[in-house]
Amino acid sequence: MSGSGASTNLRTAFSHCVQQVRSYDYHHYLCLLELPPNMRKAAFALRAFNVETSRAMDIASDPRIGLMRLVWWQEAIDKIFANKLIEHPTARALSAVVSEFKFSKAWLKRSVEARINDASREVTEMPETIDELEKYAEDTASTILYTTLQSGGIRSTAADHVASHIGKASGLLLLLKSLPYHASKSRHSLYIPRKVAAKHGLLVEMGGQSEVRLDSREKLCDAVFEMASVANIHLQKARELAGTVPVEAIPVLLPAVPAQVMLDTLSQVQFDVFDPRIPRGVLGISPFWYQLKLKWSSWRGRY
Numbered sequence: 001m002s003g004s005g006a007s008t009n010l011r012t013a014f015s016h017c018v019q020q021v022r023s024y025d026y027h028h029y030l031c032l033l034e035l036p037p038n039m040r041k042a043a044f045a046l047r048a049f050n051v052e053t054s055r056a057m058d059i060a061s062d063p064r065i066g067l068m069r070l071v072w073w074q075e076a077i078d079k080i081f082a083n084k085l086i087e088h089p090t091a092r093a094l095s096a097v098v099s100e101f102k103f104s105k106a107w108l109k110r111s112v113e114a115r116i117n118d119a120s121r122e123v124t125e126m127p128e129t130i131d132e133l134e135k136y137a138e139d140t141a142s143t144i145l146y147t148t149l150q151s152g153g154i155r156s157t158a159a160d161h162v163a164s165h166i167g168k169a170s171g172l173l174l175l176l177k178s179l180p181y182h183a184s185k186s187r188h189s190l191y192i193p194r195k196v197a198a199k200h201g202l203l204v205e206m207g208g209q210s211e212v213r214l215d216s217r218e219k220l221c222d223a224v225f226e227m228a229s230v231a232n233i234h235l236q237k238a239r240e241l242a243g244t245v246p247v248e249a250i251p252v253l254l255p256a257v258p259a260q261v262m263l264d265t266l267s268q269v270q271f272d273v274f275d276p277r278i279p280r281g282v283l284g285i286s287p288f289w290y291q292l293k294l295k296w297s298s299w300r301g302r303y
Contacts, residue, residue: 010096014041016089017048024051027258027282030291034298035251042101042151045093049073049108050144052090053115067119074112081105101151107143114139126212127193130230137171138164148252158241159249165238166256166303169231173262176224177283179273183214196223217272224271232263242302253303257294258283
């Protein structure tokens with residue numbers, strides 16, 4: 001392929017990534033616009049990869065097809081790091097930033113493997129504790145932040161610690177926000193750990209199997225509050241470390257803002273995840289206010 005043809009193809013691949021993130025992960029799309037221009041390319045490719053893998057099970061007509069898609073991505077990462085060409089716009093963009101920024105293969109692999117393990121769960125299986133969900137959030141959300149930091153050449157243990165906390169908070173809150181969606185699909189029971197469900201009277205034993213029942217809105221709100229409190233602790237810890245983080249890492253850590261917005265929205269609706277206000281605007285607030293919060297944090301060098 002000629003040089004100009006290859007660069008046109010690559011431009012198309014990156015525009016595809018931006019479009020995917022804008023369509024399916026709008027609150028993070030707005031965060032990425034606050035990054036310095038030299039980091040945006042890698043960040044959009046990484047977020048688009050995250051969109052592809054996070055939606056694989058949701059858009060598949062059959063869980064087996066979704067699982068095959070995830071396995072395809074697992075193999076695609078090996079090919080990308082072996083410099084093999086893959087005819088897929090997100091994979092092409094990812095391949096370009098991998099060769100340019102030399103970031104860690106292990107984090108991308110861990111992200112897909114966590115999703116494969118989750119997708120392979122039997123419908124009757126459920127996480128035992130919040131710790132398991134924190135680990136899932138770390139593997140899927142924190143890893144994207146680690147890799148984005150790496151693409152900016154930011155080597156900082158403090159920034160990695162903060163990214164870990166923000167990723168865990170974001171991942172847990174996303175699972176809570178998605179509860180109504182998961183409840184509407186029989187596949188993938190629910191992301192309420194057995195211990196939390198049992199403690200709040202949501203667990204029903206039927207024919208030797210446990211099942212989470214959402215009949216009581218009040219009990220569900222209590223369970224959501226308990227899980228949201230864990231996310232809140234992670235955000236507090238992330239902010240306590242703010243003084244130790246290099247200034248160039250701050251824009252990468254802006255996803256703490258949508259996590260806080262989501263927490264505030266949950267608090268406003270008394271932790272009722274079925275409240276119709278949550279899906280409105282951007283995580284329950286108007287796009288204008290959301291962008292204002294983001295710009296204000298970015299301008300002040302906060303997250």
